[in-house]
Amino acid sequence: MDIVGVLADAMRTAVGPIAAAYAIAGIGLNLQFGYTGLLNFGHVAFMLVGAYGTAITVDDGGPLWLGILVGMGAAILLGLLFGLPTLRLRADYLAIVTIAAAEVLRIVVRGGGESSFTHGVFGIQRFANSFFDANPIPGGDYGIGRLSFTQRGLWVLAVGWSVVALTAVLVALIARSPWGRILRAIREDEDAARSLGKNTFVVKLQSLVVGGAIASLAGTLLAIDRQDVRPDTYLPIVTFAIYTMVILGGPATRLGPILGAIVYWFILQFTDSFLREAIDAGWIPTSIISADDIAPVRFALVGLGLMLLMIFRPQGMFGRREEVLIDGR
Amino acid sequence: MGAELPTREPARTVTTIPPVPGVAKSDPILTVSSLHRRFGGLVAVDVEHLEVERNRITALIGPNGAGKTTLFNLLTGFDHPDRGEWRFDGRSLHRMPAYAVARTGLVRTFQLTKALARMTVLDNMMLAASGQRGERLRNSLFANVWRAQERVLRSRAVDLLERFGLAQMRDDYAGTLSGGQRKLLEIARALMAEPRMLLLDEPTAGVNPALVQSILQHVKSLRDEGMTILFVEHDMDVVMGISDWVVCMTEGWIIAEGVPASIVANEAVIDAYLGARRAEGTR
Numbered sequence: 359m360d361i362v363g364v365l366a367d368a369m370r371t372a373v374g375p376i377a378a379a380y381a382i383a384g385i386g387l388n389l390q391f392g393y394t395g396l397l398n399f400g401h402v403a404f405m406l407v408g409a410y411g412t413a414i415t416v417d418d419g420g421p422l423w424l425g426i427l428v429g430m431g432a433a434i435l436l437g438l439l440f441g442l443p444t445l446r447l448r449a450d451y452l453a454i455v456t457i458a459a460a461e462v463l464r465i466v467v468r469g470g471g472e473s474s475f476t477h478g479v480f481g482i483q484r485f486a487n488s489f490f491d492a493n494p495i496p497g498g499d500y501g502i503g504r505l506s507f508t509q510r511g512l513w514v515l516a517v518g519w520s521v522v523a524l525t526a527v528l529v530a531l532i533a534r535s536p537w538g539r540i541l542r543a544i545r546e547d548e549d550a551a552r553s554l555g556k557n558t559f560v561v562k563l564q565s566l567v568v569g570g571a572i573a574s575l576a577g578t579l580l581a582i583d584r585q586d587v588r589p590d591t592y593l594p595i596v597t598f599a600i601y602t603m604v605i606l607g608g609p610a611t612r613l614g615p616i617l618g619a620i621v622y623w624f625i626l627q628f629t630d631s632f633l634r635e636a637i638d639a640g641w642i643p644t645s646i647i648s649a650d651d652i653a654p655v656r657f658a659l660v661g662l663g664l665m666l667l668m669i670f671r672p673q674g675m676f677g678r679r680e681e682v683l684i685d686g687r
Numbered sequence: 688m689g690a691e692l693p694t695r696e697p698a699r700t701v702t703t704i705p706p707v708p709g710v711a712k713s714d715p716i717l718t719v720s721s722l723h724r725r726f727g728g729l730v731a732v733d734v735e736h737l738e739v740e741r742n743r744i745t746a747l748i749g750p751n752g753a754g755k756t757t758l759f760n761l762l763t764g765f766d767h768p769d770r771g772e773w774r775f776d777g778r779s780l781h782r783m784p785a786y787a788v789a790r791t792g793l794v795r796t797f798q799l800t801k802a803l804a805r806m807t808v809l810d811n812m813m814l815a816a817s818g819q820r821g822e823r824l825r826n827s828l829f830a831n832v833w834r835a836q837e838r839v840l841r842s843r844a845v846d847l848l849e850r851f852g853l854a855q856m857r858d859d860y861a862g863t864l865s866g867g868q869r870k871l872l873e874i875a876r877a878l879m880a881e882p883r884m885l886l887l888d889e890p891t892a893g894v895n896p897a898l899v900q901s902i903l904q905h906v907k908s909l910r911d912e913g914m915t916i917l918f919v920e921h922d923m924d925v926v927m928g929i930s931d932w933v934v935c936m937t938e939g940w941i942i943a944e945g946v947p948a949s950i951v952a953n954e955a956v957i958d959a960y961l962g963a964r965r966a967e968g969t970r
Contacts, residue, residue, distance in 0.1 A: 458733050531828050536813070536821030536837070543803050550801035553763065554815040554880050555789035556822075564824045681805045684862030 359639045364631040366504035371627035372620045375511070375583040378518030379576045380623070384603045384615030385525045386572030391601070393607030394565040395545030397449060400440065400456030401573055401600055403463050406592040407432035408574025409581035410467065414475055416485035425485070426578050433574035436463075436565035445562045452566075461594060468589035476561050481588035489517075489582050510517075514583045521579065522616060530612045532568075533545050541565055542610070602664060608674025617675055625663060629656040696847070704947025706953070709736035716741040716884055716915050717793075722771030724754075724761055724939075731757040732768070733939040739884075743905065744916045746926045748950075749936035750959065755919045756798060758936070759886050763795045764788040776883065780968035790817060794882035798889045798919070800869040804862030808853055811861050811872060813837070815879035844879060851875040851905065868900030874905060885909070887918035891925055903929050927951070935959070 371377065383405055390396040411429025416422055440459060444451040470478045493513040499506045507515065532538055540561045542553040551558050581587045599622070607618025633652045636642045647655060667674070673682040704710055715738035724732040732754040739745050747755050760766035762773060766787035773780055775793045783791075803811050819840070820826050821833030848854040851871045856864060861872060870890055870956040877885055890906065891899045899922075907929055910916055920926050926933060926947065933950040935943045943950060950956050 450755060453921075526827070530829075532824070533826035535826050535830070536819045536833055537827035539806075539810060539814050540822060542810070546803035546805055549765065549785075549797070551814070552765070552785040552888070553789055553795050553797070554876065555786050555794075555817050556803045556814070556951055557784075557786045568824070680863075681859060684804045684860050 359635050359641070359657035361635075362504055364628060364635055367631040368624050369505050370507070370674075372624035373515065373519075374623070375514045375518050375579065377619050377623040378515065379579040379583070380523050380600060380603060381522045381616045381619035382518075382525055382578075383573045383576035383600050384607070384619050385522070385529055386569035386576070387600050388569075388604050388609060388611075388615045389529050389533070389541075390565055390569035390574070392604060393538065393541040393545065393613070394562060395449070396562060396566055396569075397453040397652070398440070398456050398566065398569070399453050399594075400458075400460030401570075402592045402594065402596040403436060403456070403460035404433045404570040405577030405580065405596065406460075406463060406467065406589075407436050408577030409587045410476060410482075410577075411441055411574070412484040412578045412581055413485045413587045416488075417482050418475070422486060422488045426575070429574045429578050430571050433570045434567050437570035438563070440570075441563040441566045457594065457597075460592075460597065462628075464589050464592050476589070479589065481586060483586045485587075486582040486585050503567065505519055514579075518579050518583075521575055525575065526612065526616060529572070533610075537564075539560070545610075602660070606664065606667060606674055607668070608677030611674070611676040614674055614676045621675070622660065625660055626656055629631035629659045706943065706949040708941045708944055710738070710944065712738040712740040714741045715739060717773065717775050717917070719762070719773040720771065722758070722761060722768050722773060724757055724766065724768045724771075730939045732761060734758065734771070736940055737934065737941055737944075739915065739917055740909065740932060741915050742913055743909050743931040744918070744929055745932045745934060746930035746947075747917060747919045747934050747936065748921070748923075748926055749955075752938075753936040754939040755936055756888055757939075759795060759888055759919065762788075762792060763886060765795075778970070789880060789882075792881070792883035793886065794877045794880050794884075795886040796870075796873045796877055796888055796890065798892060800866070802861040802864060802869040802872055805860060807858050808848065808861050808864070808872060809841070809844055809857040811876050812848060812879050813840055815876045816840045816843070817880055847875045848876055852901070865898075867894040867902070870894055870902060871898070871905070874902070878909075882914070884915040884917070885930050886914060889919050889921065891920065891922060923951075 383401060386404065387398065387401050390398045411432045412422070415425035415428045425426035427576045440452065440456050449680060467476045468479055470476050470477055472480050490510060490513065493509065495509050495513050497509050499508055500512050501507055533541065540551060540556050543556065543564060544558050548558050550556035603622045604615050606622060607614030607616070625642035630652055631641070633647060633655060634649065637647065637649055673679050704712060717739040719734050719737040722732060722734040757766065761768050764780065764783050764787065767782070775791055778791060780791065781786050803814070813912065819833065820836055826832045837945055845854060845857065848857055851874070853868060853872060853875065856868070861869065864872060873889070874890065890902055894902065903925060906916055930947055933945060933947050934941055935956045937949060940957060942955045943953045
């Protein structure tokens with residue numbers, strides 16, 4: 359049993375580019391769901407348009423920076439598309455429309471053949487070379503002991519976590535403003551905010567669009583890291599994983615989505631590596647859990663952890679307990 | 688303007704107005720004509736004509752289901768009529784969304800209090816202020832644009848909280864307040880929006896007797912400072928005690944209006960409302 363190796367694996371994933379991308383998406387969702395109370399169940403669609411906006415633009419000969427902006431612009435349009443017809447209606451309609459529209463979008467992107475501009479199921483590869491060419495980090499491996507990253511990995515990490523920091527500061531600043539106060543009022547009771555002269559429709563739309571634009575950066579980061587976009591990366595389960603992270607960290611907190619993403623990926627990778635080692639070492643007989651079962655079992659363990667958290671710490675890691683105990687009426 | 692009036696008995700100035708449904712007032716701030724709202728086969732509101740006198744406390748009474756709250760919803764843009772017209776201080780509010788109605792100075796409260804539970808009492812108050820620069824998304828990032836205004840609003844909010852006896856709770860979550868304190872907070876919060884007329888939907892419902900007196904005292908002193916108040920109330924003692932004028936609705940219609948004394952003597956009101964209550968043996 360190589361416990362140091364297991365921990366190093368878990369740490370590498372917890373601070374890795376995927377965790378950074380999910381943290382960014384979580385920061386966007388936290389604005390929409392945590393502060394404003396919007397039930398956006400199609401968050402993954404914002405990541406999809408971010409990733410595809412970037413990939414398609416570069417694939418058609420555009421520069422990478424333009425691709426990132428195109429992705430963000432597409433996310434803003436998508437936010438308007440989601441919000442304009444639904445945000446005047448009861449809260450549930452946004453949930454229904456977003457979850458359906460996100461799937462429709464994925465299936466449409468998937469539907470084209472290889473000659474379509476999304477390249478259908480084949481996706482688009484090797485569009486971020488200019489990003490890696492700009493890597494200023496000298497060659498070699500970096501890290502402490504067994505926890506190490508390549509020159510390439512470190513560059514993605516540096517950029518990724520910088521974006522995490524920037525978006526987290528941005529959301530923290532706008533959330534503590536009078537505009538942010540309207541967000542929380544909408545979450546608590548939208549009619550009360552309307553009765554006090556607040557145009558809640560516009561503010562909800564702004565929250566949805568800004569959160570979506572942030573999530574597009576998460577999609578872009580994931581795509582750049584893998585140098586690959588494929589429609590089937592953007593399944594609805596991604597949205598719910600992000601919800602898990604936001605709730606784990608504590609909704610409407612500044613650091614919640616970031617720490618939520620780190621802890622989520624740590625637990626997921628730790629259980630994966632740990633179970634693998636335990637099976638190899640013969641601690642767990644393969645008649646109980648075989649190597650093929652590890653992937654589902656680790657999600658079951660994350661689910662169990664989340665249940666325990668909701669029972670013993672319903673406010674998440676960073677939330678305030680008093681807030682949860684308050685009767686909403 | 689109300690402060691200079693002989694406010695001990697403001698009712699005297701309206702006693703000359705005949706107690707007839709739809710009667711014209713000398714200085715109406717709110718005028719409603721032919722307002723009609725139907726829910727399926729049920730006519731919820733069918734008001735031919737109603738005027739609400741400025742700087743007076745007008746009570747809106749009627750049995751459950753009379754359409755009082757629906758009328759409030761229509762007047763404040765929370766519901767839209769099938770037809771009808773209403774003007775607030777000469778300005779038509781027809782088809783105006785709720786937030787825009789509030790910005791004209793016609794602010795309502797709710798039957799079931801809508802304290803913003805997981806926000807502090809002070810944040811509840813600050814939210815209500817109008818014309819905040821920091822409420823624009825593009826300004827929200829730049830605290831220097833709105834910090835000074837926030838300071839002014841905070842001191843105004845604290846003053847109002849002092850007046851309503853809530854100043855000690857300013858940093859508590861509104862969700863921790865008692866039912867009566869929430870009603871007070873809702874009125875104080877509405878005032879933060881600087882209204883010219885308040886629509887209070889059952890401001891004393893579910894409030895303990897001591898706080899009821901405090902709420903009524905506040906309503907009276909607001910009137911004395913020039914505010915116009917229209918309120919829905921079930922407790923006849925409250926209605927008789929503080930209102931200058933009473934409007935009685937049944938099944939969407941206004942069946943009677945007049946000074947409180949004339950309303951208790953009105954046959955139609957006794958039949959439709961007081962009589963029914965007496966027969967049930969309630970209150």
